Amino acid sequence: MTDNQGLPNYSGDPQGGGGFNNPGPPPSNNLVWAILTTILCCLPFGIVAIVKANQVNTLWAQGQPAAAQEAADAAKKWSIIAAIVGVVLGILYVLLLVLGVFAASVDVNNYR
Numbered sequence: 001m002t003d004n005q006g007l008p009n010y011s012g013d014p015q016g017g018g019g020f021n022n023p024g025p026p027p028s029n030n031l032v033w034a035i036l037t038t039i040l041c042c043l044p045f046g047i048v049a050i051v052k053a054n055q056v057n058t059l060w061a062q063g064q065p066a067a068a069q070e071a072a073d074a075a076k077k078w079s080i081i082a083a084i085v086g087v088v089l090g091i092l093y094v095l096l097l098v099l100g101v102f103a104a105s106v107d108v109n110n111y112r
Contacts, residue, residue: 026065027072029056033079041086049078 031053038046052075059068 026060037082042082045082
């Protein structure tokens with residue numbers, strides 16, 4: 001089949017976008033949560049979340065919606081892990097600080 005100028009007629013994206021058929025908008029990349037958990041909670045896990053979040057739009061643009069969704073889910077998972085680890089470490093820090101202040105206030109000489 002040819003068009004009126006003798007060129008082949010290809011089915012696909014009429015805008016010339018490579019012919020992928022992405023179903024709707026790309027998934028949320030969770031980049032904001034990844035950055036916040038990196039800064040406020042846990043640096044190592046937050047960095048993994050940022051890397052995964054950055055992969056989402058690239059994979060979507062390459063026409064890989066399933067891989068983009070997997071990267072978005074992984075970014076969300078690593079952000080949650082970073083937040084949980086940050087909260088647990090914060091609680092442990094406060095607990096050790098309180099125990100240290102309590103231990104320092106105990107007079108050892110009274111127990112002789």
